[in-house]
Amino acid sequence: MDIRTLFKRWPRFYYFIGMVFGPMFFTGMSAKSFLARFPTSGKILNIGSGPRVIARDVTNVDMTPYPGVDIIADATTVPFPDGSAARIISDNVLEHVHHPQQAVAEMYRLLEVGGVAYVATPFLYPFHSSPSDYQRWTKVGLETLFADFEVVDIGVRAGPFSALCAYACHLVGVIFSFGSPFLNSLFTNLSMFVLFPIKLPDLIFNHWPGAETMAAVLYIVVRKK
Numbered sequence: 001m002d003i004r005t006l007f008k009r010w011p012r013f014y015y016f017i018g019m020v021f022g023p024m025f026f027t028g029m030s031a032k033s034f035l036a037r038f039p040t041s042g043k044i045l046n047i048g049s050g051p052r053v054i055a056r057d058v059t060n061v062d063m064t065p066y067p068g069v070d071i072i073a074d075a076t077t078v079p080f081p082d083g084s085a086a087r088i089i090s091d092n093v094l095e096h097v098h099h100p101q102q103a104v105a106e107m108y109r110l111l112e113v114g115g116v117a118y119v120a121t122p123f124l125y126p127f128h129s130s131p132s133d134y135q136r137w138t139k140v141g142l143e144t145l146f147a148d149f150e151v152v153d154i155g156v157r158a159g160p161f162s163a164l165c166a167y168a169c170h171l172v173g174v175i176f177s178f179g180s181p182f183l184n185s186l187f188t189n190l191s192m193f194v195l196f197p198i199k200l201p202d203l204i205f206n207h208w209p210g211a212e213t214m215a216a217v218l219y220i221v222v223r224k225k
Contacts, residue, residue: 015052021192023165025202028157029219031089034118038221042086045110047075047103048093058089076102078110085110088117092217094137094145095122096130104145111224116152120219123212124163126170139212142220149222156215158199159206163216165198 018024029037031054035044046052049060053068061078062069073079075090075097088107094100107117121137143151172195173188205211212218 021196023169023192023196023199024158024162024216025199025206026158026217027203027206028155028217029118029153029221030157031091031118031120034089034116034221035087038087038116040086040116042112042115043080043084044087044089045078045080045085046089046091047078047107048090048096052091054089076106078106080110082109083112083115086112086115088115090117090119092120092122094119095133095135098134100135100145104148108148108224113224116221116223117149118219118221119146120157120217122217123215124160125166125216137218139218142218146220146222148225150225151220152223153219153221155219156206156211157217157219158215159202159208159211160214160216161202161205162199163214165192165195166216168195168198 031046035055035058044055044058045061046054046058047061049062049066049069050064051066051068053060059071060069061071061073061075063072063074065072071079075093076099088111090103090107094103097103111117119142121142123136123138125136127133137145139154142154169188169191172191173184173186176187177184206215
């Protein structure tokens with residue numbers, strides 16, 4: 001079992017450790033700030049939520065029955081009627097979906113006209129299985145993926161020094177694992193407790209001109225036309 005999957009059994013501890021010692025310095029728009037910036041009445045879906053509970057009025061949808069998950073479903077087949085959601089969150093999920101275009105089409109189906117979605121995806125980030133990992137997107141790639149929507153906002157969620165930190169941690173895992181997936185996960189995650197300061201310059205560089213060309217994670221906010 002992957003070390004991160006193990007610790008997801010204790011969501012608050014898992015997300016606290018990830019926020020402080022993980023390689024990502026998230027200063028761009030978050031799911032919570034998205035909800036605050038785009039208030040509206042109606043159903044809110046967090047598709048691919050994992051065990052994270054953002055707010056009580058958010059319905060968590062995930063294919064794994066973690067604590068806090070309300071609906072067990074794949075991101076491409078969510079069991080709600082057309083136009084039933086006012087807002088959708090998909091936070092670092094699409095890279096784990098076999099057919100992301102189908103997941104995006106499902107978001108379009110679920111959203112009411114004028115409804116908005118927040119999607120964060122990795123750009124420069126190493127392979128990470130949950131349960132597997134299939135693709136990455138540039139800024140232009142995200143705009144193309146969501147071509148059927150109106151793009152409201154797009155930017156950097158975690159910047160270039162977060163990418164550098166992530167690759168350094170994963171390099172340690174590769175070097176000391178000797179081909180063992182368990183040791184790779186173990187050493188990658190242990191190294192974060194030593195190497196996490198590498199990400200700190202992103203306090204500035206997440207907002208630096210051109211940061212989107214080498215960012216670890218990008219986000220996009222779209223509206224159904």
